[in-house]
Amino acid sequence: MTNFAKNKIRSFTVLSSFTFKLTFLLSFIFIKELYPSFFEDISYLYSKNEPRLGYGVAVTDINNDNNYEFIVAGYKYPNLILGFKNKKVINLNKNLLFADADRSTIGVVACDIDKDGEEEIYFLNTDTFSGKKKYGDRILKRKNDDYIDLFSLKKNLGAMNLTAGRSVACVDRKGNNDYNIYVSNYGGPARFYKVKNNAITDEAKIYKLDKTTGGRAVVSGHILSNNMDIFAANERGANFLYQNENGLYNDVAQEYGVEDLYQNGRGTALIDFLYRGRLDIISANWQGYNRVFILRKFKFINLINPEFSEPSRVRTLIAADFDNDGYDEIFINNLGEPNKLFKLLDNGILTQIPLSIGARPYDFGTGAAVADFDNDGFLELLISNGESFAQPIKIIKAAARDNKSFIRIKPLNFYGAPARGATVTLITSNRKHSKTIDAGSGYLCQMEPIAHFGIRENEKIFKIIIKWTNGKENSYNVAHLNQTITVKQVKN
Secondary structure (H helix, E strand, O other): OOHHHHHHHHHHHHHHHHHHHHHHHHHHHHHHHHOOOOEEEOHHHOOOOOOEOEEEEEEEOOOOOOOOEEEEEEEOOOOEEEEEEOOEEEEOOOOHHHHOOOOEEEEEEEEOOOOOOOOEEEEEEOOOOOOEOOOOOEEEEEEOOEEEEHHHOHHHHHHOOOEOEEEEEEEOOOOOOOOEEEEEEEEEEOEEEEEEOOEEEEOOOOOOOOOEEEEEEEEEEOOOOOOOEEEEEEEOOOOEEEEEEOOEEEEOHHHHOOOOOOOOEEEEEEEOOOOEOOOEEEEEEEOOOOEEEEEEOOEEEEOOOHHHHOOEOEEEEEEEOOOOOOOOEEEEEEEOOOOEEEEEOHHHOEEEOOOEOEOOOOOEEEEEEEEOOOOOOOOEEEEEEEOOOOEOOEEEEEOOOOOOOEEEEEEEOOOOOEOOOOEEEEEEOOOEEEEEOOOOEEOOEOOOOOEEEEOOOOOOEEEEEEEOOOOOEEEEEOOOOOOEEEEEOOOO
16 A cells, blocks of 8 residues: 555544544534533532542442442442532542452442341452452441451351352342342352351352353342342343242243343343333343333333434443433433433333433443432432543533422331332322332442432322332322431331
8 A cells, every 4th residue: 555545544534533523522512502401510529539440339328327328339449438528529438448449349239138227238349251250249247437348257258259240139039128139140150148147148049040141230129029029131141030939039031021132231220111100121232222121911022212222332221310300211321422311201202312411422331320419309320430441430410400399218128228129109190100229220230229209290199109028018198299208117
């Protein structure tokens, strides 16, 4: 090839790159002028927001101050506890074991696994893509102002997870608030850990959950039965749908039509897609077609929306009402391409919301979670970035927050811990809307343990129904809006 030809190709490449960036910039300006921004960026509240390789995010009240904190996993970077204090976002963690900067943490979940009323933290470490790994996971139990790692106790060394994993979820198998932790592993069997008197046992084989696959995402809640079922979205193999049959599990994914054999699962969430008072499954696939699985009698059907189904480099998926208008939004967090946002209207109609702030086309999004950690009645969305390029955390929330009402329901089990896996249904003059108390979702992540409902215009509230993890239900009237209602489960 001549030097002239080489220079021409270089010039064309530079021009093409410039043209693409200019086109994107003009499109961004056009969208910003045509549509008011749905989100506003409040990342400035975190002044020590340095670039990092970040992954999963979970939400819990880690210090029992009645405020939620974001637990942000770091890959060879410190794990963080981000709280809202004095109108600023700060890292509350000062514990070296919790920070664990030498390990590669990607998945995280919070759950009361020892029935003391406080949630423990499960950190899933992965230093290899698949199969055997060097460093095990951690189960951190708070003791006074310190933490102990239950896996590091001598009696638990044999139970350590030394298989590469991705996501984690809490599962109350028998509905008695005695949680196991399901670990979605990649290239090795899944784990189903039980903790009793600080001793850890893997019960996956007992309950036929020890399948080997390319495990990616996992959710658990009232999917088919009155107890906690499990849906695991996998890669290079069929998805799992474990139906809870009196505390035993049976994989019915093929029977119910959710195997999705030729897709690679990522962001997954439980959502009441038709506002009919039952949970459906949204399963996003890496560079594949996203699914909306709606249960019709004894089969799930995929409700196709061309814009929503369009393949992308999806990681985490979140369903929440960010602007408190009474309609959920679905946020798709992509890696290295623009994020997407859809509003879910009645009758399963999805409409895409153009994003300016929040699109983040050059971010390597990995994990994300929602919580109202400043207690203003609107949800904050924290996006963890990194993967192959260190980037700062992003925190965004709805820009339009005037004249909006909400109701937040906080179910606690009879030990006083978040009733993860319970279902809360809001019944009004306009809808019958169910939400799960998140036991683990998105991808690598877990949301706040509250059912957050925005209120529609001219909507009259009738009552809420809480379906506990044992299938029993309690109903309550709602007298006032714009509050968080805490409901504790009665043991008998």
